[in-house]
Amino acid sequence: MKSDLKNVTIIGSGAWGSALADLVQRNDCHVQIWSRQSQSSLAALVSNSDAIISAVSIKGVRTIAEKLQTAKLLPHAVLVSATKGLEPTTGKTPSQIWQSLVPNHPLVVLSGPNLSKEIMEGKPAATVVASYNDDAAQFIQNIFASRNFRVYTNSDPIGVELGGTLKNVIAIAVGACDGLNLGTNAKSALIARSLIEIIRVGVYFGAQPETFWGLSGLGDLLATCNSNLSRNYQVGYAIAQGLSLDEAIAQVQGTAEGVNTANVLIEISDREKISVPVSRYVYRLLKGEITLQQAVEGLMERDLKPENLENLEL
Numbered sequence: 633m634k635s636d637l638k639n640v641t642i643i644g645s646g647a648w649g650s651a652l653a654d655l656v657q658r659n660d661c662h663v664q665i666w667s668r669q670s671q672s673s674l675a676a677l678v679s680n681s682d683a684i685i686s687a688v689s690i691k692g693v694r695t696i697a698e699k700l701q702t703a704k705l706l707p708h709a710v711l712v713s714a715t716k717g718l719e720p721t722t723g724k725t726p727s728q729i730w731q732s733l734v735p736n737h738p739l740v741v742l743s744g745p746n747l748s749k750e751i752m753e754g755k756p757a758a759t760v761v762a763s764y765n766d767d768a769a770q771f772i773q774n775i776f777a778s779r780n781f782r783v784y785t786n787s788d789p790i791g792v793e794l795g796g797t798l799k800n801v802i803a804i805a806v807g808a809c810d811g812l813n814l815g816t817n818a819k820s821a822l823i824a825r826s827l828i829e830i831i832r833v834g835v836y837f838g839a840q841p842e843t844f845w846g847l848s849g850l851g852d853l854l855a856t857c858n859s860n861l862s863r864n865y866q867v868g869y870a871i872a873q874g875l876s877l878d879e880a881i882a883q884v885q886g887t888a889e890g891v892n893t894a895n896v897l898i899e900i901s902d903r904e905k906i907s908v909p910v911s912r913y914v915y916r917l918l919k920g921e922i923t924l925q926q927a928v929e930g931l932m933e934r935d936l937k938p939e940n941l942e943n944l945e946l
C-alpha cells in the first residue's frame with residue numbers, strides 16, 4: 633500500500649542523499665534536495681514537507697538539526713536520520729542529536745545493507761526504518777518501499793542506528809584483512825567476533841541485542857565487509873597496501889565514517905570499560921601506534937577464553 637505523502641525534503645546531496653532521493657522519486661513523491669551549497673533557504677524548503685530526510689555526514693548533523701530547530705515545520709512532519717556516525721564532542725548518535733534539538737516531531741532511523749551505487753543501479757536491496765512511533769515508521773516505510781527496495785519497520789531505533797554505525801570500524805579491519813590476503817577463515821572470524829563487540833556497545837547505549845542479528849546489524853556488516861564499494865573497507869584495504877591514513881582517505885570518494893567512529897568509540901569504551909578489541913586495534917592502527925602486522929598478532933595472541941555467547945555484555 634502506497635502512502636499519499638507528497639512533499640519530501642532530502643538534506644545532503646552526497647552519494648546517500650542522492651540515492652535516497654532517487655528511491656522516493658520512484659514513488660511519485662515531490663522531492664526537493666538541499667545541501668550546504670544550495671542557495672535556497674532550508675527553512676523555507678522544509679515548511680511544507682511531510683518528511684525531512686537527513687543524509688549528511690556526522691559532522692554536519694548538529695548544524696542541520698539546529699537549522700530545523702528554529703524552522704517552522706508542518707505539525708505532522710516526520711524526521712528521518714540516515715547518517716551512520718557518532719558525534720566527536722558528545723559521543724551521541726545522530727538520532728540522539730535530532731531528538732534533543734527537535735523533540736516535537738517523530739524521528740525515524742533508516743539503516744541497512746545499502747551500498748548507494750547498487751541502489752542507484754536499481755539492484756534489489758532491503759533496509760530498516762526504526763522508530764518509537766509506529767505510525768511514523770510505517771509512513772516512511774511506504775514512501776521508500778518499491779519493487780527493488782524492501783523496507784522493514786523496527787521499534788529499536790538506537791539498535792538499528794548503531795548497527796550501521798559500528799560496522800564501519802569493522803569494515804576498515806576487514807578491508808585490511810583482505811588487503812593482506814589473510815584468507816576467508818580470518819575474515820569470517822573477524823566478522824563474527826566483531827558482531828559480538830558491536831552488540832556489547834549497543835547494549836551500553838540501550839539497544840536490544842537481537843536487533844543486531846537483523847538487516848542493520850549482521851546484514852550491514854556483511855555488505856560493508858564484502859564489498860569494495862564500501863569506503864570504509866577501501867580505507868582498510870589501502871592501508872594494507874602501504875598507504876598512510878591520509879593517503880587512504882584522499883583516494884576514497886566520499887565519507888568513510890569509520891575513521892571518526894573509531895576515535896569516538898574508543899573514548900566511550902575507555903570511559904565505560906567496554907571490551908572492543910577489534911575496534912581498538914583499528915583505532916591504534918589508524919593512530920599509527922601499531923603496524924598492521926602487530927594488529928594481526930595482537931588479536932591472535934589475546935588470552936584464550938570461552939566463546940561465551942550467552943553473556944554478550946561481558
Ligand SMILES: NC(=O)c1ccc[n+]([C@@H]2O[C@H](COP(=O)([O-])OP(=O)(O)OC[C@H]3O[C@@H](n4cnc5c(N)ncnc54)[C@H](O)[C@@H]3O)[C@@H](O)[C@H]2O)c1
Binds near residue numbers: 668746749889
Ligand atoms: N553512500 C552510502 O552508500 C551510504 C549508505 C548508507 C548510509 N550512508 C551514510 O550517509 C552519510 C552520508 O554519506 P554519503 O555517502 O552521502 O557521503 P558523501 O561524502 O557523499 O556526502 C556527505 C554529505 O554530507 C554533507 N555534509 C558534510 N559535512 C557537512 C556539514 N558540516 N554541514 C552540512 N552538511 C555537511 C555534504 O555536503 C554531503 O551532502 C554518512 O553518515 C554515511 O555513513 C552512506
Ligand SMILES: O=P(O)(O)OC[C@H](O)CO
Binds near residue numbers: 744746747
Ligand atoms: O561506503 P560505506 O563504507 O560508508 O558503507 C556504505 C553503507 O553504510 C553500506 O550499508
